[in-house]
Amino acid sequence: AQSVTQLDSQVPVFEEAPVELRCNYSSSVSVYLFWYVQYPNQGLQLLLKYLSGSTLVESINGFEAEFNKSQTSFHLRKPSVHISDTAEYYCAVSHQGAQKLVFGQGTRLTINP
């Protein structure tokens, strides 16, 4: 069985500062990794995902995440955040070959002006 740990329940940062949201996973088999974002009063949306190939994946709004197999991590980073990035961020994992997602506890990113 897989599990996902998001080490920080809340991350406050100032606008234009860099941010890293941490995600570690546990699995005995190869995995797919996902970051979903939930903006206030909206459903979850896919931010980015790692299936195979390059370990660095990017989203269209400046976020990136790197799959590190040796550290079983998939941390999410952005070099300069904007007020509009305020949201709940969820890391998720699935078996390769399966669709079922296991979610982390979520990290609330708050951007202060």
Add this chain to the structure above:
Amino acid sequence: GAVVSQHPSRVICKSGTSVKIECRSLDFQATTMFWYRQFPKQSLMLMATSNEGSKATYEQGVEKDKFLINHASLTLSTLTVTSAHPEDSSFYICSASPGGPGETQYFGPGTRLLVL
């Protein structure tokens, strides 16, 4: 992008009654739909996976007779909470996927259920 709707967005019911929640994929065909439950300040917990035309697969600890799932078409799945009790009060979220493993799940906005 792909859109998934849920109806109703919020429902209040009396203990002992049944409540039906609909999940629709509006602009794509969903071979698989998922139902999650989310408690306050906690993560999403998968309840069951449903494929069109077949019985749902429930996660361990989820009562299939209490949480009835029907996936009658490639765009509609329903979750019926039967004989609801206050402990069933929660936020229920569905997602839909147009493909297989690794495919993106598209999430609905959720349904807040309050059982009095």
